[in-house]
Amino acid sequence: MQNHRYHILSTRELPADLLLAATEQGMDIEIRSFIQVTPIVSDTLKERIQPLLREHVHVVFTSANAVHAAADYMGGSYPAEWQVYCLDGATRHAVERRLHTDQRFITTDTHAKTLAAQIMAKGNVPAVVFFCGNKRRGELPDLLRQHGIPxxxxxxxxxxxxxxAVEKTYDGIFFFSPSAVSSFFSVNKLPPDTVCFAIGQTTAGALEPLTNNRIIVSTGTSAQQMVQTAIFYFNNN
Structure with missing residues (x-):
């Protein structure tokens, strides 16, 4: 990689220190957001969420956006008795930081389907509360309902x-969600040599019907692991 600079497009914001570290490894990353996330503000949500803070409930998060949006309704209070199931990486970090949840009460996985399997394997989950966005994917809630968990x-x-619309040619593109995949390919086509990097299997699955380009799944679910995956790939290919 030292003899060639690689040009990457990231479809979401990345920390400045991570961009600098990538630059030092011969990788120039350009940022363009392809989705817009807007927290919903309503009295109805406030009236539903705040009583949950005092209850023993099983709660599911599959995105950090959901954690941040839910936490904004908590008014400085924290759920003491929530059993939290969430995806690893940014979502777990948001749970620990915004909800102050003890690690003993957090169950994680890297994929929604296998997270659902963990919930079902517990055997003592009567129901779950799933905090999500308007475009949530159905794997987890559908699987739980099929196995009798409301x-x-x-x-x-x-x-x-x-x-x-992207006019430049990139060596690789970082995709962090199926929504970003859909948005990108609604107006763009890729040259055959551009490599698609997906944050997880769900995002990779969204890419597969839209492109024949090589798809590399990140070794983990954090932005840092995505960058390290790309560095390793280009150093070895």
């Missing part, structure tokens, strides 16, 4: 596609 979905944020 799911209350509380939609706390809206995701809107914000397509941008």
């Amino acid at each position: 799911v209350e979905e509380i939609v706390v944020y809206d995701t809107t596609e914000a397509p941008v």
Whole structure:
């Protein structure tokens, strides 16, 4: 990689220190957001969420956006008796930081389907509350309902596609969600040599019907792991 600079497009914001670290490894990353996330503000949500803080409930998060949007309704209080099931990486970090949840009460996985399997394997989960966005994927709630576990979905944020036509050619593109995949490919086509990097299997699955390009799944669900995956790939190919 030292003899060639690689040009990457990231479809979401990345921390400045991570961009600098990538630059030092010969990778120049350009940021363009392809979705817009807007927390939902309503008295109805406040009236539903705040009583839950005092209850022993099983709660599911599959995105950090849902954690942040739900936490905004908590008014400085924290759920002491929530059993939280969430995806690893940014979502777990948001749970620990915004909900102050003890690690003993957090169950994680890297994929929604296997997270659902963990919930079912517990054997003592009467129902779950699923905080999500308006474009949530159905794998987890559908699987739980099929196995007799009721799911209350509380939609706390809206995701809107914000397509941008890309004129440059990139060596790789970072995709962090199926919504970003849909937004990107609604107005763009990729040259055959551009590599698609997906944050997880769900995002990779969204890419597969839209492109024949190589798809590389990140070794983990954090932005840092995505960057490290790309660095390793280009160093070895």
